[in-house]
Amino acid sequence: MAGFTPxxxxxxxxxxxxxxxxxxxxxxxxxxxLDMDKDEVNSFIDAINNARSSVHRCKICCNFTDDDVCSxxxxxxxxxxxxxxxxxxxxxxxxxKTHEFAGLYHVLHGVISPMNDISPEDICIKExxxxxxxxxVKEVIMATDPTVEGEATSMYxxxxxxxxGIKVTRLAYGIPVGAELEFxxxxxxxxxxxxxxxx
Amino acid sequence: MAGFTPxxxxxxxxxxxxxxxxxxxxxxxxxxxLDMDKDEVNSFIDAINNARSSVHRCKICCNFTDDDVCSxxxxxxxxxxxxxxxxxxxxxxxxxKTHEFAGLYHVLHGVISPMNDISPEDICIKExxxxxxxxxVKEVIMATDPTVEGEATSMYxxxxxxxxGIKVTRLAYGIPVGAELEFxxxxxxxxxxxxxxxx
Numbered sequence: 208m209a210g211f212t213p214x215x216x217x218x219x220x221x222x223x224x225x226x227x228x229x230x231x232x233x234x235x236x237x238x239x240x241l242d243m244d245k246d247e248v249n250s251f252i253d254a255i256n257n258a259r260s261s262v263h264r265c266k267i268c269c270n271f272t273d274d275d276v277c278s279x280x281x282x283x284x285x286x287x288x289x290x291x292x293x294x295x296x297x298x299x300x301x302x303x304k305t306h307e308f309a310g311l312y313h314v315l316h317g318v319i320s321p322m323n324d325i326s327p328e329d330i331c332i333k334e335x336x337x338x339x340x341x342x343x344v345k346e347v348i349m350a351t352d353p354t355v356e357g358e359a360t361s362m363y364x365x366x367x368x369x370x371x372g373i374k375v376t377r378l379a380y381g382i383p384v385g386a387e388l389e390f391x392x393x394x395x396x397x398x399x400x401x402x403x404x405x406x
Numbered sequence: 407m408a409g410f411t412p413x414x415x416x417x418x419x420x421x422x423x424x425x426x427x428x429x430x431x432x433x434x435x436x437x438x439x440l441d442m443d444k445d446e447v448n449s450f451i452d453a454i455n456n457a458r459s460s461v462h463r464c465k466i467c468c469n470f471t472d473d474d475v476c477s478x479x480x481x482x483x484x485x486x487x488x489x490x491x492x493x494x495x496x497x498x499x500x501x502x503k504t505h506e507f508a509g510l511y512h513v514l515h516g517v518i519s520p521m522n523d524i525s526p527e528d529i530c531i532k533e534x535x536x537x538x539x540x541x542x543v544k545e546v547i548m549a550t551d552p553t554v555e556g557e558a559t560s561m562y563x564x565x566x567x568x569x570x571g572i573k574v575t576r577l578a579y580g581i582p583v584g585a586e587l588e589f590x591x592x593x594x595x596x597x598x599x600x601x602x603x604x605x
Contacts, residue, residue, distance in 0.1 A: 210499060212472045218457035221450050226434050231589075234496060235425050240454055241461055241470070248458050251420050252451050255439055258417035259447050262440055271440070273411040297433060300409060390430075 215241070267338065269314045269331040271296045279303075279312060286310045288345040292335060292364065294318055294352055297389040302350070305393045307400055310348075313338065318351055318360040332364060339371055346374040348403055352387055353378075376403040414440070466537065468513045468530040470495045478502075478511060485509045487544040491534060491563065493517055493551055496588040501549070504592045506599055509547075512537065517550055517559040531563060538570055545573040547602055551586055552577075575602040 210216060215237060223233035240248065264270070265277035268290075272278070279285060279299070289310030293299055299312050317330040338344065347368055351357035365375040378399040391399075409415060414436060421432035439447065463469070464476035467489075471477070478484060478498075488509030492498060498511050516529040537543065546567055550556035564574040577598040590598075 210502070211495070212461055212470050212476075214453075214456045214460040214472055215470055218453045221453040226438050227431055228435070232426055236427070237457065238496070239424050240457060243458075245458075248454065252454060254413075254417045254420040255447065255451060257413045258436065258439060259442075259444075261413040262411055271411050271414055273413055277411075296410070297437075303409070 264314075264316075264331075268312050269316060269334050270299055270312060271314075284309070287343055289348065290335070290338065290344055290346070291348045291350050292361075293350045294357065294360075295389065298350065301389050301391060301396060302400075305396045305400070307397050313347075315351070315360070318354075318356040319363055320356045327363060330360075332367070335364065336367060339368065339373055344373055346376060348400075349375060349377045350399075379403055463513075463515075463530075467511050468515060468533055469498055469511060470513075483508070486542055488547065489534070489537065489543055489545075490547045490549050491560075492549045493556065493559075494588065497549065500588050500590060500595060501599075504595045504599070506596050512546075514550070514559070517553075517555040518562055519555045526562060529559075531566070534563065535566060538567065538572055543572055545575060547599075548574060548576045549598075578602055 211219065218237040218240065219230070219233045221233075222228055222236045223230055225233075228236070240251075243251070261273045262271050265272045265275075265280055267276055267280040270277045270279065274281075286309045290313050291302060291308060291310055292313045292315060293302070294315050294317060296314055299314060302308050302312070313331070313335045315330045315332065315335070317325055319325060319327055319330065335347075339347070347364075349361040349365060351361050361377060365377075368375050379401070410418065417436040417439065418429070418432045421427055421435045422429055424432075427435070439450075442450070460472045461470050464471045464474075464479055466475055466479040469476045469478070473480075485508045489512050490501060490507060490509055491512045491514060492501070493514050493516060495513055498513060501507050501511070512530070512534045514529045514531065514534075516524055518524060518526055518529065534546075538546070546563075548560040548564060550560050560576060564576075567574050578600070
């Protein structure tokens with residue numbers, strides 16, 4: 208049986224290895240690439256290279272940024288006494304869309320997950336603890352996903368923070384349990400912030 | 407409101423411009439790229455560049471190939487008296503999976519579509535006619551998608567070929583009308599080949 212040509216098969220394989228991309232979708236994407244003119248392909252490749260080389264973690268909150276310090280950490284209008292701890296940069300975007308939270312964030316880049324061999328050292332917990340040393344932070348809101356691993360990570364971090372005399376709260380369960388935070392709508396997130404409770 | 411960093415937004419935009427990729431999927435893809443190590447990113451980019459530079463159209467049947475002439479056209483085991491005309495290289499793969507058709511193919515790379523400003527000159531019709539001059543071809547099977555535009559393209563091509571004294575047939579309607587050929591299963595395609603009719 209004749210298949211696609213090797214270089215095309217290779218490109219299809221690469222696309223198929225990306226998350227949520229099946230074989231048929233990967234074919235569509237690869238065929239679209241073949242349809243592109245040279246400028247389009249180059250600007251696509253530049254976008255990949257630029258993102259890879261420019262995007263790194265904010266040295267304060269670990270969110271993605273093109274600069275040393277992200278726009279939220281460097282803003283003078285944010286309340287620096289409160290930090291909302293999330294798993295993923297997408298969660299920051301979700302909160303920002305509510306226009307309700309004026310504090311700072313801290314992005315963990317994952318959750319503790321012994322099943323997947325992710326230990327506390329593998330996510331940005333030490334960076335969070337380092338931010339709490341100067342006494343300016345009065346409250347830490349734990350906003351990990353309401354999953355077993357998200358909950359466990361919250362508990363772990365709250366036990367580290369409480370001895371420092373800082374209030375630790377957890378998002379209220381306005382968020383449907385088991386769902387992923389990045390897909391929550393604005394109003395659910397607003398209610399979740401308002402109803403937050405001490406852990 | 408703070409969004410993603412500009413270079414990340416740009417990459418998300420690029421992915422979102424690909425077919426069947428929504429905003430959330432584009433975010434997932436872009437985040438996956440950021441997660442890749444340098445080698446992975448480079449091999450991804452190489453795959454794009456290689457496919458773009460290596461893949462071109464077979465000078466006989468217009469199917470994609472890395473060589474001058476594709477593996478089907480250059481095979482000594484194929485029946486060179488019969489040509490199956492399809493819209494898209496993916497349709498060739500679909501037919502090859504049936505292991506039932508031993509003739510050659512011709513890939514049109516589209517259908518005539520006045521609505522989308524695609525005229526007969528924009529697809530590979532002249533290349534097909536050029537193959538019919540030496541008298542070796544006895545039958546042309548029109549296997550465009552069973553859509554209005556696919557049918558019209560079939561009719562248009564059959565009117566060009568009939569004066570040459572070559573038999574022109576159309577796939578039987580084993581294929582569900584309105585569907586896309588590349589998604590048809592093997593058995594439907596086999597029945598469609600067997601039941602083909604003169605146009």
